[in-house]
Amino acid sequence: MAGKQQPGAETRDRLIDAAAETLRTEGYAGTSARTIAKTAGVNSALVFYHFGGVDPLLLAALDRSSEQRMTAYREAVAKAGNLEELAEVATDIYRADIEGGHITLFTELVGASIARPDLREEIVKRAEPWIEFVEQTLDRVIGGSPLAKLLPPRDLAYAAITFYLGVNLFTHLDADRTRTEALFSLAGRVAPRAKLLTLRLPRRRETPS
Amino acid sequence: MAGKQQPGAETRDRLIDAAAETLRTEGYAGTSARTIAKTAGVNSALVFYHFGGVDPLLLAALDRSSEQRMTAYREAVAKAGNLEELAEVATDIYRADIEGGHITLFTELVGASIARPDLREEIVKRAEPWIEFVEQTLDRVIGGSPLAKLLPPRDLAYAAITFYLGVNLFTHLDADRTRTEALFSLAGRVAPRAKLLTLRLPRRRETPS
Amino acid sequence: MAGKQQPGAETRDRLIDAAAETLRTEGYAGTSARTIAKTAGVNSALVFYHFGGVDPLLLAALDRSSEQRMTAYREAVAKAGNLEELAEVATDIYRADIEGGHITLFTELVGASIARPDLREEIVKRAEPWIEFVEQTLDRVIGGSPLAKLLPPRDLAYAAITFYLGVNLFTHLDADRTRTEALFSLAGRVAPRAKLLTLRLPRRRETPS
Amino acid sequence: MAGKQQPGAETRDRLIDAAAETLRTEGYAGTSARTIAKTAGVNSALVFYHFGGVDPLLLAALDRSSEQRMTAYREAVAKAGNLEELAEVATDIYRADIEGGHITLFTELVGASIARPDLREEIVKRAEPWIEFVEQTLDRVIGGSPLAKLLPPRDLAYAAITFYLGVNLFTHLDADRTRTEALFSLAGRVAPRAKLLTLRLPRRRETPS
DNA sequence: CATGAATGAGGCTTCATTCAT
DNA sequence: AATGAATGAAGCCTCATTCAT
Numbered sequence: 001m002a003g004k005q006q007p008g009a010e011t012r013d014r015l016i017d018a019a020a021e022t023l024r025t026e027g028y029a030g031t032s033a034r035t036i037a038k039t040a041g042v043n044s045a046l047v048f049y050h051f052g053g054v055d056p057l058l059l060a061a062l063d064r065s066s067e068q069r070m071t072a073y074r075e076a077v078a079k080a081g082n083l084e085e086l087a088e089v090a091t092d093i094y095r096a097d098i099e100g101g102h103i104t105l106f107t108e109l110v111g112a113s114i115a116r117p118d119l120r121e122e123i124v125k126r127a128e129p130w131i132e133f134v135e136q137t138l139d140r141v142i143g144g145s146p147l148a149k150l151l152p153p154r155d156l157a158y159a160a161i162t163f164y165l166g167v168n169l170f171t172h173l174d175a176d177r178t179r180t181e182a183l184f185s186l187a188g189r190v191a192p193r194a195k196l197l198t199l200r201l202p203r204r205r206e207t208p209s
Numbered sequence: 210m211a212g213k214q215q216p217g218a219e220t221r222d223r224l225i226d227a228a229a230e231t232l233r234t235e236g237y238a239g240t241s242a243r244t245i246a247k248t249a250g251v252n253s254a255l256v257f258y259h260f261g262g263v264d265p266l267l268l269a270a271l272d273r274s275s276e277q278r279m280t281a282y283r284e285a286v287a288k289a290g291n292l293e294e295l296a297e298v299a300t301d302i303y304r305a306d307i308e309g310g311h312i313t314l315f316t317e318l319v320g321a322s323i324a325r326p327d328l329r330e331e332i333v334k335r336a337e338p339w340i341e342f343v344e345q346t347l348d349r350v351i352g353g354s355p356l357a358k359l360l361p362p363r364d365l366a367y368a369a370i371t372f373y374l375g376v377n378l379f380t381h382l383d384a385d386r387t388r389t390e391a392l393f394s395l396a397g398r399v400a401p402r403a404k405l406l407t408l409r410l411p412r413r414r415e416t417p418s
Numbered sequence: 419m420a421g422k423q424q425p426g427a428e429t430r431d432r433l434i435d436a437a438a439e440t441l442r443t444e445g446y447a448g449t450s451a452r453t454i455a456k457t458a459g460v461n462s463a464l465v466f467y468h469f470g471g472v473d474p475l476l477l478a479a480l481d482r483s484s485e486q487r488m489t490a491y492r493e494a495v496a497k498a499g500n501l502e503e504l505a506e507v508a509t510d511i512y513r514a515d516i517e518g519g520h521i522t523l524f525t526e527l528v529g530a531s532i533a534r535p536d537l538r539e540e541i542v543k544r545a546e547p548w549i550e551f552v553e554q555t556l557d558r559v560i561g562g563s564p565l566a567k568l569l570p571p572r573d574l575a576y577a578a579i580t581f582y583l584g585v586n587l588f589t590h591l592d593a594d595r596t597r598t599e600a601l602f603s604l605a606g607r608v609a610p611r612a613k614l615l616t617l618r619l620p621r622r623r624e625t626p627s
Numbered sequence: 628m629a630g631k632q633q634p635g636a637e638t639r640d641r642l643i644d645a646a647a648e649t650l651r652t653e654g655y656a657g658t659s660a661r662t663i664a665k666t667a668g669v670n671s672a673l674v675f676y677h678f679g680g681v682d683p684l685l686l687a688a689l690d691r692s693s694e695q696r697m698t699a700y701r702e703a704v705a706k707a708g709n710l711e712e713l714a715e716v717a718t719d720i721y722r723a724d725i726e727g728g729h730i731t732l733f734t735e736l737v738g739a740s741i742a743r744p745d746l747r748e749e750i751v752k753r754a755e756p757w758i759e760f761v762e763q764t765l766d767r768v769i770g771g772s773p774l775a776k777l778l779p780p781r782d783l784a785y786a787a788i789t790f791y792l793g794v795n796l797f798t799h800l801d802a803d804r805t806r807t808e809a810l811f812s813l814a815g816r817v818a819p820r821a822k823l824l825t826l827r828l829p830r831r832r833e834t835p836s
Numbered sequence: 837c838a839t840g841a842a843t844g845a846g847g848c849t850t851c852a853t854t855c856a857t
Numbered sequence: 858a859a860t861g862a863a864t865g866a867a868g869c870c871t872c873a874t875t876c877a878t
Contacts, residue, residue, distance in 0.1 A: 111320040166375020529738040584793020
C-alpha cells in the first residue's frame with residue numbers, strides 16, 4: 001500500500017520540515033536557503049528548484065502547519081458548547097501552538113512581510129481562513145445571544161487573532177512562561193463571566209471624587 | 210549652557226534616527242549597518258565605532274523611542290481617572306504608536322531576538338519598565354476595587370502588552386485599518402462595562418440542552 | 419510520402435528555433451540550456467540529449483538559418499547582372515538579415531568564439547561557404563573586367579563579409595537605423611561608379627601646399 | 628614628485644587592467660567579477676565596491692583604453708594630408724587595435740549590449756566621440772573637394788566604424804591574418820584612386836547583352 | 837571623529853550536466 | 858524520447874567587521 005511516493009516528494013518534505021524548524025529556531029533573519037538546506041541535509045539549490053525561492057518555501061511550511069492545525073482545531077473546538085469551554089479549548093490551543101512553535105512561523109513571517117509586498121500578500125491571504133474559523137466558532141457558541149450584540153463574533157475573532165499573535169511575542173519576553181500562564185488563567189476566570197457584561201449598567205456617578 | 214554638544218553627537222543622532230526608520234520600513238532582516246548608514250548619510254564603519262554593532266544601535270534607537278514615549282504617556286495617562294477614560298487614552302496611544310511605527314521597533318526586535326540571546330536579554334530588560342508602567346497605572350485606576358480582585362493590575366498589564374504587540378502585527382494583515390479600528394471600538398464598548406464582571410454570577414444550569 | 423517524421427524531430431526543431439530566438443534576443447551570455455528550453459517549452463536535459471550541449475545546438479541553429487538564407491540568396495543574386503544591381507540585391511539582403519536577426523546569430527557566435535577553440539573552429543568552417551558564395555558571385559559579375567584586377571573578387575568578398583559583420587554591430591549603436599540607411603545609400607551611390615576606379619590616375623602633384 | 632597616490636587607486640587600476648585583459652581573452656560571456664578579480668589578484672567584492680558591478684568596470688576599462696588611443700590617434704592622424712596617407716595611417720591604427728585587442732573590448736561590449744539596455748546606452752554614448760573624430764578627420768582631409776560631395780565625411784565615418792567593428796570579428800575567422808592583410812592591401816590600393824569616383828560617368832548602355 | 841579600503845563569508849540564484857525512470 | 862531530480866560550481870551582490878589614515 002504505502003509504496004514509493006513520487007520521486008522528489010521526500011526531498012520537498014524534508015525541505016518543508018527543515019524550513020519550519022529553521023524559521024522557528026533562527027527567526028526570519030537567520031533563515032536562508034543554505035541554513036534550511038543544511039538542516040534538511042540536501043543541496044541548497046533544491047530550495048529554488050522545488051519552491052522557487054526561500055519565501056515560497058516558508059509559505060509552504062506555513063501552509064502545511066496551518067492545514068494540520070486547522071484540521072485538529074476544528075475537531076477540538078466542536079466539543080465546546082459555551083464560551084467557558086471555548087476559552088479552555090482555546091487556551092489549550094494557544095499553549096500547544098506556542099510549544100510547537102506553530103505561531104512563530106506566522107509571527108516571523110508577518111514581521112518579515114513589512115518590507116516584502118509579495119510575502120505580505122500571501123500572508124494576508126493565509127490569515128483569512130483563520131479569522132473565518134474563529135468567527136464561525138464564536139458565532140456558533142454565542143451567536144444570537146445578548147453577548148453577541150455587545151461582542152460581535154467577527155470583532156471577537158479579530159481580538160483573538162491579535163491576542164494570538166501577541167502572546168507569541170510576549171512569550172519571548174517571558175522565559176519561564178509564568179506570565180503567559182497568568183494570562184491564560186486570567187482569561188479562564190473572565191470567560192465564564194462574560195455574559196455579565198450584557199447586564200444593564202448602573203447609572204454612572206459623575207466624576208468620582 | 211547648551212552650547213556645542215560633544216563631538217560626534219550629531220552623527221550618533223543621525224544614526225539612531227536612521228536605524229529607527231530602517232527598522233520600521235525594512236524590517237530586521239533588511240536592516241544592516243550599510244542600509245542604516247546610507248539612510249543617515251554617513252560611513253557605515255561609524256555604526257561600529259559609535260555603537261559596536263548593528264544590534265546595539267537598534268537598541269539605542271529603541272531606547273530613544275521608548276524614553277520619548279514613556280514621558281509623553283505618563284503625562285497622558287495621568288488624566289485618566291477610571292477604566293473607561295484609561296481605555297480611551299490607551300486607544301489613542303496604540304493608534305499613535307502604530308502610526309508612528311514605534312511598536313514596530315519593538316516587535317521586530319522581539320521577533321529577531323529568537324535566535325540572539327544577547328539581543329533577547331536586552332529586549333527583556335527594556336520591556337520591564339513598560340510592564341511596570343502599565344501595572345502602576347492600572348493599580349492607580351482600579352486598585353482596591355472589586356474589579357482588581359478579578360483582574361489583578363499585573364495580569365492586566367500582561368494582557369495590555371500582549372495586545373499591544375499583537376495589534377501591531379495584526380495591522381500588517383489589515384491594510385485599510387478597518388479591522389484594527391473595529392478592535393479599538395470593541396474595547397471602547399467593553400471597558401465601561403468591565404465592572405459588571407464583578408457581579409455575582411447566576412447559578413449555572415447544568416449542561417444546557 | 420511525407421508521413422510522420424522520425425520521433426524527436428519535432429523537439430529538435432523547437433529547440434533549434436528557440437536557440438536562434440534566444441541567441442538573437444538575449445545574446446550569447448544570456449543563452450543557456452535552460453533559457454532555450456524554456457522558450458521551446460521542453461525539458462532542458464534535451465539540449466544535451468539531442469545536441470550534446472549548448473554550443474552544438476547554437477551551431478545547429480546557425481546551420482539551419484544559413485541553409486535557408488543561402489538558398490534564397492543564391493536565387494536573388496542570380497538576377498544581378500552588374501555591380502550596380504548586385505549592390506542593390508546585397509543591400510536588400512543585409513537589410514533582411516539585420517531585420518530577421520540572422521546576422522546576430524553569426525556575430526554573437528563569433529564574439530563568443532574568442533575563448534572557445536572548439537566553437538571557433540566550427541564557426542570558421544561555417545564561414546567558408548559564404549566567402550565562396552560571395553566570391554563566386556562577384557567573379558560572375560565583374561570577373562575578367564579591368565575592375566577585377568583592381569578589386570579581386572576574393573578580396574572583395576572579404577570586404578563584404580567584414581562589412582556584413584560590422585554593420586550588424588553598428589546597428590546596435592544606431593537605434594533608429596538612420597545611420598545604417600545612410601551607409602546603404604552611400605554604397606548605392608558608389609557602386610555604379612566603381613568602374614571609374616580603373617581609369618588612369620592623373621599624375622599626382624607633389625605634396626600639395 | 629611621484630609619491631603615493633591615493634589609496635585604492637592602485638586596486639582600481641589593477642581591476643581595470645584585469646577587466647580589459649579578461650574581456651579580450653575570455654570574451655564577455657567568460658568575464659565575471661571572479662575571473663577579473665583573480666586576474667587582478669584582489670578580492671572579487673572589490674569589483675562591486677569600486678565600480679558597482681561588472682558592467683561598469685568593463686565600461687571603465689573601455690574608457691581608459693579609448694582615452695589612450697584617442698590621444699595617440701589624434702596625433703597620428705594629424706600628419707595625414709590626403710586620403711591616401713589617411714588610409715595608411717588608418718591601416719596602422721586598425722592593425723594596432725587588433726593586435727592590442729582594443730577593438731575586442733568594444734565589439735564584445737556591443738555584442739553583449741543586445742540584452743542589456745543599460746550597457747547599450749553607455750556603449751552608444753561612448754561611440755559618439757569616435758564617430759565625431761573620424762568625421763572631423765575626413766572633413767579636414769577631403770572636405771570641400773568634389774569627393775566629399777559623393778562621399779560625405781559623416782557617411783564615410785559610419786563606413787569606417789562599421790568596417791572597424793567588422794574587421795575585428797573577421798580576424799577571429801582568419802587565424803593567420805592573411806585575409807585581413809589582403810583587406811588592408813585592397814584599401815591601400817583603392818584609396819589613392821578614390822577621387823576618380825567623382826569623374827563624369829560614361830553613358831550607360833541599356834541592359835548589356 | 838570620520839572615512840574609504842579591504843576581506844571572507846554568506847546571501848540568492850542560475851549554470852551545465854548526469855542519472856534514474 | 859522525454860522528464861524531473863539532483864549536484865556542485867559559479868554567477869552577482871551585500872554582509873559585518875577591521876584597519877590605516
